[in-house]
Amino acid sequence: MKVDIEQLNKSFGTVVAVHDLNLDIRAGEFVAFLGPSGCGKTTTLLMIAGIYKPTGGVIRFGERVVNTVQPRDRNIGMVFQSYALYPHMSVFENIAYPLKLKGVSKDEQRVRVQRSADVMGIGDLLHRRPGQLSGGQQQRVALGRALVKEPDVLLFDEPLSNLDARLRLTMRGEIKALQKRLGITSIYVTHDQVEALTMADRIAVMNEGLLEAYDTPDDLYDHPKTLFIASFVGNPPMNILPIQAALEGDAVILQNDALRLPVRSERALKAAQQHGDLLMGVRPEDVTLSADGALCGEVFVVEPLGREDMIDVRIGQHRLAALVTTEKRIRAGNRVRLDINADKLQFFDPASKRSILWT
Amino acid sequence: MNVDETLSAPLADLSPTTVVPPPWLKMLIQIARNCLVVTVILALLALVFGSILRPALEAVNVNEELTALLSWLLIAAIPPALYLTVGFTARTLRNAHPARALVVALLAATLVYGATLLWNAAFPAAQAAQGQPSLEMTFAQADSGVVIESIVAGSAAEQAGLRVGDVITAIRRESIDLAALQSRIEEEPLGTPFRLRVQRDGEEFQVTVNSIASATGAGNAALSRAAAGRAVALVVTAVGLLVPFNWLPYLLLGVTLLPLLLGYTWLIVATFSQETHGLLPVDSTGSLGGLTLSNWDFLTEVSRRGSVWTYTLNSFAIAVIMTAALLVLCSMAAYALSRMEFRGRRLFLSFTLILHGFPAVTLLIPIYLVLLNLGALPIIGEYIGFNTLGGIALVEIAFGMPFGVWLMKGFFDNISWDMERSALIDGANRWRTFWEIILPQIRPGLFALGIFSFVGGWNTYLIPATFSTGTRIANLPVYIQQLLGETNPINWNEIAAIGLFQMIPILILFVFAQEYLLNIYSGGSKGSS
Structure with a gap:
C-alpha cells in the first residue's frame, strides 16, 4: 500500500x-x-x-x-x-x-x-x-x-x-x-x-x-x-572549510587565510563562477597523504579505527580530518602533507547553506 | 615508642607514593575538625538551655528543673561525644590497620581529657557555682524529727547556736522529715535563709541559717560525675570501635524503638491479666499472677451497648466500601491525569495536593450540611445521608481520593507510553487498553492502595464519631471511645483487649501484604505532573 x-x-x-x-x-x-x-x-x-x-x-x-x-x-x-x-x-x-x-x-x-x-x-x-x-x-x-x-x-x-x-x-x-x-x-x-x-x-x-x-x-x-x-550523512562526517575560489588559467585556486590549493576539476570550475565566500566540503576518505601535497599541517589527534586511522590535522585555525592507512604510523605532533581528491569536492553557499553543484 | 613512627609506619605501606598532605595528617585534621564541631554545637546548646532559657523561665516565675538538667546533660555529653567522634572517624581506618585504631582510641582519650581540662580552666566559676547548696550539717532521721549529727566548725549553723543532738521538726511551720529537708536544701538556690524550728531538751525555738555552697560536697559530686562520664565515654568508645559499623544504626533504632515495643508488650499482657504492675500481671491483692481470659468476654457478651460484633461489622463495611470505591475511582482518575491532556489538569493536580493536606476537622460542619441534604434525596438518601454507613463511607472516600489519585498517578506515570500506543495500534480501544494492558501492570499499586484504604477505613474515628449517633452504625474506634467516656470505673484491661481485637485484622493484613505496602514508596514517590 x-x-x-x-x-x-x-x-x-x-x-x-x-x-x-x-x-x-x-x-x-x-x-x-x-x-x-x-x-x-x-x-x-x-x-x-x-x-x-x-x-x-x-x-x-x-x-x-x-x-x-x-x-x-x-x-x-x-x-x-x-x-x-x-x-x-x-x-x-x-x-x-x-x-x-x-x-x-x-x-x-x-x-x-x-x-x-x-x-x-x-x-x-x-x-x-x-x-x-x-x-x-x-x-x-x-x-x-x-x-x-x-x-x-x-x-x-x-x-x-x-x-x-x-x-x-x-x-x-x-x-x-x-x-x-x-x-x-x-x-x-x-x-x-x-x-x-x-x-x-x-x-x-x-x-x-x-x-x-x-x-x-x-x-x-x-x-x-x-x-x-x-x-x-556519512561517518566520519565531512570536513567543511570556508574558502574562496578564483580562476587562474585553467586551474582553480581554492584559498583562505591558511591554505592555498590549486585544483583542476569540473566541480571547482562551477564553484569559481560563484564569487565571494564559499564553504568547501570534503570527506575524510577523499583526503590523502601525499609527499608533494599542497596542504601542510600538524597532526593533532590520531583515532585508530582498526582498518584505518582517522587523523585530525590542524592547518592554521582550520581542522581537516583524514582517513589514512595504519601502516603510515602517523603520531600526534607529526607534520604531514595532504592532497585532496578534487573530483569529490562539494561546495555550498554560506548564506543559504545550499549546494552550488546540485539543486 | 615514637608516636610519629606508629602513625606513619603503617601508612607508608598503604601509600608508597608521596601524597600531599600525608593521609595521617589529613586524618588528624579531620578528627580535630569533627571534634571541634561537636564540642561547639553541644556547648552552644548547653549555653542556650542553661544561661538563656533557664533565666528566662525563672524571670516569669516558672520554676522547673528540665532546662538545668538538659544543660548539665549536654555538658556531660561532650566527652563521650568526643570519644564517639574520634571513634567514628577512626572506624574507616580500623579495617585497614588495627594498630591505627588503637592509636586513635588513645588519641581520643587524650582529647577528652584535654577538653575537660580546658573546660575547667575556662569556666572555674561555673564549676564552683555548681556546688551543692548545704547547711554545713549532717542529719539523721529520728522519731521526733531530724537529728543533727555533726556541724562544721565555725559554720553559720554553729554561729546561729545549733548543736549536735538538736532535733529539727519543721521549716517555718511545715513539719518535715529527713528526705524532705535534704531535698529542700538542694532545691532552694544558694543563700536561701532556712527558718528551722528546733527542739532541744523539750524546749522549742526557731533559728535562721543561710545555705552556702559546700566545697567538699561540690567537689565530690563533680568528681563522681566526671568518673561516671569517663566510664560512659569508655563504654561508648568501645561500642563505637568494636561493633561493626553497619550494626550501629540498628542499635540506635532498637533503643529508640524500646518505648513503642514496651507499649505493645503491655497491651498484650494487659489483655490477659486482672491488673498490671508495670509489665507484670498481678491479681487483685497485688501479687504476681492473676492471668485471666475474662477481658475477652466482650466477644460473646451483649452489653447495654450491644454486641461488639455489630461494631466490627460496621468497621468492616466502612473499610470494604471505601476500599472498593477508592480503587475504582482513584485508578480511573489517575489514569486520566497521567495520560490525557486537558484544560486545568495541572491546576487540578495541585488542588488535590492541597486537599490532601486539608485538616478534616475543619470541614466537619459543611460536610454535616452536605450529608443532611443528601439524606433528603429520594430513594438513595436513605443510604448516603447523615447517620448512615454509606454517608460515612462517602466522606471517607472523599478524604481518601487526593492521596489515592496521586499514588496511582505515580504508578501510571511509570508505564511507558509505547505500551499504550502499541495496544492502540494492535486494535484495542482506550478502555480495553486501560483494562487489559495498563491495569494489570500496576497491580502492586492497586494492592498497596487497597490495603491502605482498608486500614484507613477500619481505623477511622473522626468521621464515624461525628456523623453517627447512638450505636447502630458506630464502628470499633467509636465503641472504644464510648467505653472510655463511661462514668462507672473504666476497665482498662478490657479496653486493651478490644484494642488488640481491633488490631488483629490489620496485623494479619500487614504480615501478608507488607511487600505491596512497600511499593507505595517505590511507585508513589515518583509521582509528578
Missing part, C-alpha cells in the same frame, strides 16, 4: 514539531526517516500510526484519507524502541493480542501466531514471559506481533537502539530481508545514519521539523543538496 503525505503539520502548543512535510512512499518501499533527536521524525511516524492527530495536511493510505481514522482501523504494525511487550502476557498472548482484538477464532490464532513466530525464529519461546527473554528475543517478539495481523504498513521507531552493537548488525540484515520478502510498505525512524543508509530504499532526512532531503542513500551521500545533509 502506498502512503502519501501532503503539507503535513503538527504543533504542540506553540512548538512546531513538523512543518509542511510532503512525502510519497511507494507500495512495498522501505523508507527511513533520518535526523537528530527532536527533528520531528517520531512525531511524523506517530501521525502515520494515528496516535497523534495532524494539525494540518493530509495523510493518505492508498487513496483513503486516514487523518481521523483510529489506529486500530488503519491495519498497521509497529515496533517500538522499548519493544512495548505486555509483561503480564506470555509471548503467545502477546503475539495473539492483535488477532484476539480482531475477533479471529482461537484455532486460527494458534496457527497464525505459530507461523509468525517461526518466521521470527522464536517458535519455541511462546510459553515464556517477556521478562524471561533477552533483548534480541524481545525484539523478535515485537516484530512477530507487528507482522501477525498482516499489516499494510509497518512502522519502526528506532527498533534497534536498545540492542548491543553486534546484535544490531544481525537484526538490521534480518529486518531488511524480511521486508523485501514480505513486500510490506515500511517506515523506519532512526537517528543512526548507518542503519538508514544500509536498510532503506529512500531516506527522508529531517531537521527541525523540516524535510531536508528525500533521496536514495547513494544520492544523499554523493550529491548532498544542503550543508546539513552533507555534514549529517
Whole structure:
C-alpha cells in the first residue's frame, strides 16, 4: 500500500514539531526517516500510526484519507524502541493480542501466531514471559506481533537502539530481508545514519521539523543538496572549510587565510563562477597523504579505527580530518602533507547553506 | 615508642607514593575538625538551655528543673561525644590497620581529657557555682524529727547556736522529715535563709541559717560525675570501635524503638491479666499472677451497648466500601491525569495536593450540611445521608481520593507510553487498553492502595464519631471511645483487649501484604505532573 503525505503539520502548543512535510512512499518501499533527536521524525511516524492527530495536511493510505481514522482501523504494525511487550502476557498472548482484538477464532490464532513466530525464529519461546527473554528475543517478539495481523504498513521507531552493537548488525540484515520478502510498505525512524543508509530504499532526512532531503542513500551521500545533509550523512562526517575560489588559467585556486590549493576539476570550475565566500566540503576518505601535497599541517589527534586511522590535522585555525592507512604510523605532533581528491569536492553557499553543484 | 613512627609506619605501606598532605595528617585534621564541631554545637546548646532559657523561665516565675538538667546533660555529653567522634572517624581506618585504631582510641582519650581540662580552666566559676547548696550539717532521721549529727566548725549553723543532738521538726511551720529537708536544701538556690524550728531538751525555738555552697560536697559530686562520664565515654568508645559499623544504626533504632515495643508488650499482657504492675500481671491483692481470659468476654457478651460484633461489622463495611470505591475511582482518575491532556489538569493536580493536606476537622460542619441534604434525596438518601454507613463511607472516600489519585498517578506515570500506543495500534480501544494492558501492570499499586484504604477505613474515628449517633452504625474506634467516656470505673484491661481485637485484622493484613505496602514508596514517590 502506498502512503502519501501532503503539507503535513503538527504543533504542540506553540512548538512546531513538523512543518509542511510532503512525502510519497511507494507500495512495498522501505523508507527511513533520518535526523537528530527532536527533528520531528517520531512525531511524523506517530501521525502515520494515528496516535497523534495532524494539525494540518493530509495523510493518505492508498487513496483513503486516514487523518481521523483510529489506529486500530488503519491495519498497521509497529515496533517500538522499548519493544512495548505486555509483561503480564506470555509471548503467545502477546503475539495473539492483535488477532484476539480482531475477533479471529482461537484455532486460527494458534496457527497464525505459530507461523509468525517461526518466521521470527522464536517458535519455541511462546510459553515464556517477556521478562524471561533477552533483548534480541524481545525484539523478535515485537516484530512477530507487528507482522501477525498482516499489516499494510509497518512502522519502526528506532527498533534497534536498545540492542548491543553486534546484535544490531544481525537484526538490521534480518529486518531488511524480511521486508523485501514480505513486500510490506515500511517506515523506519532512526537517528543512526548507518542503519538508514544500509536498510532503506529512500531516506527522508529531517531537521527541525523540516524535510531536508528525500533521496536514495547513494544520492544523499554523493550529491548532498544542503550543508546539513552533507555534514549529517556519512561517518566520519565531512570536513567543511570556508574558502574562496578564483580562476587562474585553467586551474582553480581554492584559498583562505591558511591554505592555498590549486585544483583542476569540473566541480571547482562551477564553484569559481560563484564569487565571494564559499564553504568547501570534503570527506575524510577523499583526503590523502601525499609527499608533494599542497596542504601542510600538524597532526593533532590520531583515532585508530582498526582498518584505518582517522587523523585530525590542524592547518592554521582550520581542522581537516583524514582517513589514512595504519601502516603510515602517523603520531600526534607529526607534520604531514595532504592532497585532496578534487573530483569529490562539494561546495555550498554560506548564506543559504545550499549546494552550488546540485539543486 | 615514637608516636610519629606508629602513625606513619603503617601508612607508608598503604601509600608508597608521596601524597600531599600525608593521609595521617589529613586524618588528624579531620578528627580535630569533627571534634571541634561537636564540642561547639553541644556547648552552644548547653549555653542556650542553661544561661538563656533557664533565666528566662525563672524571670516569669516558672520554676522547673528540665532546662538545668538538659544543660548539665549536654555538658556531660561532650566527652563521650568526643570519644564517639574520634571513634567514628577512626572506624574507616580500623579495617585497614588495627594498630591505627588503637592509636586513635588513645588519641581520643587524650582529647577528652584535654577538653575537660580546658573546660575547667575556662569556666572555674561555673564549676564552683555548681556546688551543692548545704547547711554545713549532717542529719539523721529520728522519731521526733531530724537529728543533727555533726556541724562544721565555725559554720553559720554553729554561729546561729545549733548543736549536735538538736532535733529539727519543721521549716517555718511545715513539719518535715529527713528526705524532705535534704531535698529542700538542694532545691532552694544558694543563700536561701532556712527558718528551722528546733527542739532541744523539750524546749522549742526557731533559728535562721543561710545555705552556702559546700566545697567538699561540690567537689565530690563533680568528681563522681566526671568518673561516671569517663566510664560512659569508655563504654561508648568501645561500642563505637568494636561493633561493626553497619550494626550501629540498628542499635540506635532498637533503643529508640524500646518505648513503642514496651507499649505493645503491655497491651498484650494487659489483655490477659486482672491488673498490671508495670509489665507484670498481678491479681487483685497485688501479687504476681492473676492471668485471666475474662477481658475477652466482650466477644460473646451483649452489653447495654450491644454486641461488639455489630461494631466490627460496621468497621468492616466502612473499610470494604471505601476500599472498593477508592480503587475504582482513584485508578480511573489517575489514569486520566497521567495520560490525557486537558484544560486545568495541572491546576487540578495541585488542588488535590492541597486537599490532601486539608485538616478534616475543619470541614466537619459543611460536610454535616452536605450529608443532611443528601439524606433528603429520594430513594438513595436513605443510604448516603447523615447517620448512615454509606454517608460515612462517602466522606471517607472523599478524604481518601487526593492521596489515592496521586499514588496511582505515580504508578501510571511509570508505564511507558509505547505500551499504550502499541495496544492502540494492535486494535484495542482506550478502555480495553486501560483494562487489559495498563491495569494489570500496576497491580502492586492497586494492592498497596487497597490495603491502605482498608486500614484507613477500619481505623477511622473522626468521621464515624461525628456523623453517627447512638450505636447502630458506630464502628470499633467509636465503641472504644464510648467505653472510655463511661462514668462507672473504666476497665482498662478490657479496653486493651478490644484494642488488640481491633488490631488483629490489620496485623494479619500487614504480615501478608507488607511487600505491596512497600511499593507505595517505590511507585508513589515518583509521582509528578
